[in-house]
Amino acid sequence: MESQKVTRRDFLSGVAATAAFTIVPRHVLGGPGRISANEKLNIAAIGSGGMGAANINACSSENIVALCDVDDRHAAGTFNKFPKAGKYKDFRVMLDKEDKNIDAVIVATPDHTHAVAAMACIKRRKHVYCQKPLAHSIYEVRMLTEAARKYKVQTQMGNQGHSSNEIRLLYEWIQDGAIGPVREVHTWSDRPVGGHPWSDFPIMARPKETPPVPDTLDWDLWLGPVRYRPYHPIYCPTTWRGWWDFGTGALGDMGCHIIDPVFWALKLGAPARVEASTTHYKPEVASETYPRASVVRYEFPSRGQMPPVKLTWYDGRLLPPRPKDLEPGRKLGTNGALLIGEKGTIMHGSHGAGGVRIVPEAKMRAYDRPSKILPRVKGGSGGHEQDWVRACKNGKPASSNFDYGGPLTEMVLLGVLAMRLKNTPLEWDSENLKVTNCDEADKYVKPVFREGWTL
Amino acid sequence: MKDREKSNQRNNRISRRDFMGAAAAVAAFTVVPRHVLGGPRQIPPSEKVNIAGVGVGGQGGGDINNVSSQNIVALCDVDWNRAGGTFRRHPNARKYKDFRVMLDKEDKNIDAVVVATPDHVHAVASITAIKRGKHVYCEKPLTHSVYEARMVAEAAREHKVATQMGNQGQASEGTRLICENIWGGAIGHVREVHVWTDRPLRGLSDVYWPQGVGRPEDTPPVPDKLDWDLWLGPAPERPYHPAYVPFRWRGWWDFGTGALGDIGCHSIDPIWRALKLKAPLSVHAACTLVNNETYPVASRVTYQFGARGDMPPVKLHWYDGGMRPPRPDELDDGQTFGDNGTLFVGDKGKMLGYRIIPESRRKEFGNAPKVLERSPGHHQEWIDACKGGKPAGSNFDHAGPLAEAVLLGNVALRPSIKEKLTRVNLLWDSANMKITNVPEANQYLHRQYREGYSL
16 A cells, blocks of 8 residues: 555656655654544634534534634534534634644635645644535645655545435446446536525626725635735625635535535546636626636546546536437426437436436336445434544544545546636646646646645 | 529429418418518629628628628618617618618618628518518518427428528538538537537636626616617517617517527537437426516526437527536547537547547548538528529528427426426427426417518
8 A cells, every 4th residue: 555655646647756755844744643433522613604614513522623714704503512622713823723632623724725735734743524516626635645645644525415316326327237337427517606605706897996804804814825915805705606716616616515425426536628618708797706607528438347437517507408318398407417318318406416317217117136245334414424433533534535536626627627717628647737738737636835825 | 504403492492381380371371461472582693682781790790891882872870879880881772761761762672681680679670571572581580489489490491582690610520520420420420419618608708798697777868869669669668778778688588589599500510410300309407596577697508409300309508608518538638619619429438519529539530422402601501592593501491490490499498487397398289389397388488579570
């Protein structure tokens, strides 16, 4: 196992290899200490409002020892709920002061801070639960995945659908050959116009006005590694998802949920090629926010017996054409996926193949389901955080640990990158983290951090 | 020889009419006013055609220039400012604002009419002229609604007038090469075609006209030289706003026909000819958020056509607003895919426009036999037809069904219908001009006119 790791790292480009070596602080070599099943984990959180609050609540069986958020008001609900937990604004300060008190950390900041926060924890040998997408750039994802392996910490990405029963059904049906070899997949999301505060993202030029920063918010810390810009309420607390600098758009938000099942069942791995079309046209808007709609096309090479796959992503309420197997009257959901096999079609919704069915329904009913080959996660999607808690205690990896969540996120983020370079088919060399036919892509693969921030 | 051809054509026309459905035939009879039975005046080739223009600014100005070898006897425009250039070039032509008045007063002086108004006035202007036995050149799309397209084509047949729709590309060498390549077996049987336009975008960083926007609330004064009431014509009453006129009416449901209507009759025309398409069997669409005021920012429309003779069924995918199909592998690096284009997918190869790809297949195939007559020019075809020559290439027997298919796509994009299309495709019964499985969609095949306007 150890020698395999070295080999994999040796294949990385010089830059990456150097970076990998620099992230090894000597004092932590040796891996985290074991916690018995009877003991409670001491958990800290970075980003304690919004989705973070839900993740923390799901771990409240354990000791919540420290909470960090750059905005006291946004985190107030969680802060009040855990009065004994230490409260911090800067995760670096929290990790310094509480180092000895923390076993594990939940990272649920905006996307642009995932990597720096998660990496700081991993380097201190803390187990990490990190919201999806794992990071904001492909390079960050790769570094996190590598580091988690190196430091032998237990990890889980927050794509809770990966703990569902249905994603396991899909996996088993595909291995069973239920629809034959699959060459064509369609996936879609209604974002950035989902119709809810959390699913509607701004599509606009950068605001010029500079309203005062709210008392409770440390704007500089919110920005973290991203180049400075003045505060504006259009960025936070929720609508950062629509901005290139902070979020990862509809695909980054939902891809780790919606493409997850097929990525797993078809063992897709790294795409060879990706190309995106978008609705963007105004340079001042296109350079700031994600598009109103996009279509992203991935091509995956063959994997063992499995043939090459063309996977298409649609957002902004675009949808694929209805496949011939889909009965009239049967709805293409607001978020979902279609797997077109040689012998049939499977349709499912978001979050871990929700509502997975072979279509048409008659074929589903006639299907002689295979016996279970995959163990189920206790509690399904709702047990996703606890699956990580379990992993931290017994050392058996959680369902969407970074060895899985990392490559999944890299694939998703490559599609996001393709939107920046729209209508350009990009050839991807995953091993070397390099778009081989477009040097301009390098700056999107690996971002430049603001001074004071490193991985 | 010429006479024999002519008489054959007439016979063809009659027998084609006999094939029409009963409902259409009844409608055709109702549009025959007794006083004009007998057809248009015979114009010997040595004489000039007396032409009037309805809508003579913008594209209309170009059309009038293209027929100015003939006598331009009368010009009509609701905006004398916009029509100024054309008016000055033809100082001897009488000037009008209301085409109904012009056709009344100039009835005896006019042989033919060029209609280049906004889309919502095409049908009423064309049919008024046709009923008076005038030959008609009408800009694309032929009409604003499916029903209008059917009625205009019927009337033209009934009154035996020479017609041409303004899709000038039909006269091009490219259109002929597309047909000859496909008929010559260059790419085998075609089951899939992709056609895309950047519109309403203009390339990657500009916009021709806005879509996906709401109705303006302010009511600026109507410019001096514009008769707003006549501009509205048959469309529902609303206050003047520069958001509509000139040119940007294209994005509004009440006036224009969106990206599909603007470009579909151009770019689908060669596909229609080469694949000998007839009415589609079904249509499906998906688009960005759409309201009842303007067309969506981007859309994908998919038509299913049945088999034609030995040609297999074919799916036609339309994309606009920046969406496009994936760049085909067969296209060599460095070759342009284009902001607008057509991709034919055959079982022996592909064609990007008339260009066979890959290059190796193009070389292997060589040149298809030239079986199609070349055009003397798009406008000249019509002038020749007015003088008793053969029907122009995009006469309404051809253009009517083409425009119907294009406009049927817009029915699928209507806000209230779009949601239905998550469950079904719209099934089209062309003979009875009826969407059979979503009854409420039929309301969008036509609309009530304002008083004073009829077909």
